[in-house]
Amino acid sequence: MSFEPPQTLSTAQCWDLLAAHEFGRLAFPLVGDVQITPLNYAVDGDRLLFRTAEGNKLLGVVMHARVALEIDELTQESAWSVVVRGSARVLEGAEADRAEQVPLRPWVGDDKHHVIEIAPDEVSGRRFHLHKPWEHMRATD
Amino acid sequence: MSFEPPQTLSTAQCWDLLAAHEFGRLAFPLVGDVQITPLNYAVDGDRLLFRTAEGNKLLGVVMHARVALEIDELTQESAWSVVVRGSARVLEGAEADRAEQVPLRPWVGDDKHHVIEIAPDEVSGRRFHLHKPWEHMRATD
16 A cells, blocks of 8 residues: 655645635643634634634633644545644724624624634645545444 | 524533544644644544654643544534543553554554553533524635
């Protein structure tokens, strides 16, 4: 069996994928622990925006400005992922109105009044072919 | 428009979803930063196993035993996610052979000799209905 090395995506390819999607996962440190949570986001120029309510996510972002956001797609034979690492801050006042100009609304009915901006300092992506030699070990779904 | 609150999944439901899937994302602190990376995993009793090569992932796990693993599924109208938080350690010697007894193989051709075990101390999951009032703002794909 031959394996192919993962393909590194260009920064432009990563941004194209970020702009074409809206569902990702945010990871952030939280009082000596690490948390990860799904969210929807939107691209606003060279920044990412998302909304949040008071609580876990917002608290983590305010206390620890470093975050990572990941998106991916998995098919039977290949997968790609894009990871954005950067700093996050809460947009205040008129700045928060930027969220009204992008396709960003809370998907669920929580009271998500706060708009968070991620300023990326590292955007990376990979695409790989998948091999599943253990497929026979899995029960048929 | 009426919103429904997210539904909390039971621990048993979370484990059923973990066992039925194999692709997730691992978040971990890494030298003052946070990293997130996709990986494939397998359930082994009440633990999770994954493989890794020397490098980013393994280094992060060894240096900082706290990790979080997330799986999710998104459809047009609903989504669920399960998050496992716990501690990670490298399995050495014969212990690493446990990875041979579960459907866990590297999906890509890297040299992933190391087996990492996650011992969960918190497993949580949510399911929610999605509302996308901004759908009209998105270009048709």
